[in-house]
Amino acid sequence: MGETWFPPRDRGEAEEGGRLSVSVAFDAGVAVVTIDRQDALNALDLPTLTELRDRLRELADDAGARVVVLTGAGEKAFAAGADIKYMSGLDVGEAKEWGALGHEAGRLLETMPKPTIAAVNGFALGGGCELALACDLRYAARTAKLGQPEINLGIIPGWGGTQRLARATTLGYAKELIFTGRVVDADEAERRGLVNAVFEPADLLAKTMEVATLLASKSLVALAAAKAACNRALQGGHAENLEAEVASFGKLFATEDAKEGMTAFVEKREPNFVGR
Ligand code: DAK
Secondary structure (H helix, E strand, O other): OOOOOOOOOOOOOOEEOOEEOEEEEEEOOEEEEEEOOHHHOOOEOHHHHHHHHHHHHHHHOOOOOOEEEEEEOOOOEEEOOEOHHHHOOOOHHHHHHHHHHHHHHHHHHHHOOOOEEEEEOOEEEOHHHHHHHHOOEEEEEOOOEEEOHHHHHOOOOOOOHHHHHHHHOOHHHHHHHHHHOOOEEHHHHHHOOOOOEEEOHHHHHHHHHHHHHHHHOOOHHHHHHHHHHHHOOOOOOHHHHHHHHHHHHHHHOOOHHHHHHHHHHHOOOOOOOOOO
16 A cells, blocks of 8 residues: 555544444545444444445545545455344335445446445455445455355345346356355355455455556546446347447547547557546
């Protein structure tokens, strides 16, 4: 991590006995969002999830955040899921609202016009795995454990896991994990495409920041277009998606960054992108 860290800023209302449970720190255009409820393995209760959603809303619109990294505090957990103690008291209406809040956090990670990366530093179970799945890229510590064990609680993944796990891996593998509740280690997760790469725990954040910093140096307008186009890949019609890709490709030729990128190549120099 570089020396340009700023202290976590304005974290809203949610506090745990005086402690803030979601922090945001900036390093060279990368916003690192850390879920911090270590006494509950970073499980997400209502204040924590609300706070996470609020921070993600802000970062989606924050030009200073070129890339967003999501991780968990401590060495044990990314997030051990939705807080089961909190969830056990919900009625049907409250459960739907709770589900909607998790969906909103997931959709923000999935659709904000900038790359999002999960640094899975330990348990990513249930809702924790679902948040990681909503990110564009996932890197894991060798000690991480991932899974959708909701079936063991008599429920199902409720924050997009039934859809995104199948899209990230295969429908058969997603059904196996969701039906059995089996938790897998990082190496298996990598083999099955659930995570992009696995690192030693001590290296995870630095390796993730390497990728994040690289992405932060690219044309943000081109990255946003690439994300939106790639997001269509597993939905809708193939022909329409190809049309959308070519339309988006064409529009980029009106940007300063496209002119700069191609001119820099011709002039044999590094491009200096401005994000428009
Ligand atoms: N919720 C609340 N507390 C949790 C927690 C969780 N998910 N996971 C761990 N903790 C707490 C433990 O209760 C314990 O607290 P104390 O007893 O010390 O007060 C503390 O964290 C340390 O945990 P352990 O003592 O259990 O630690 P171990 O190392 O022995 O075990 C473990 C680690 C991760 C294997 C174990 O804690 C575990 O199995 N945790 C539960 C994992 C899990 O089942 N996660 C999925 C949660 S369900 C929906 C909305 C959302 C969802 C579904 C539907 N709709 C509204 C449609 C999402 C559901 C989920 O995410």
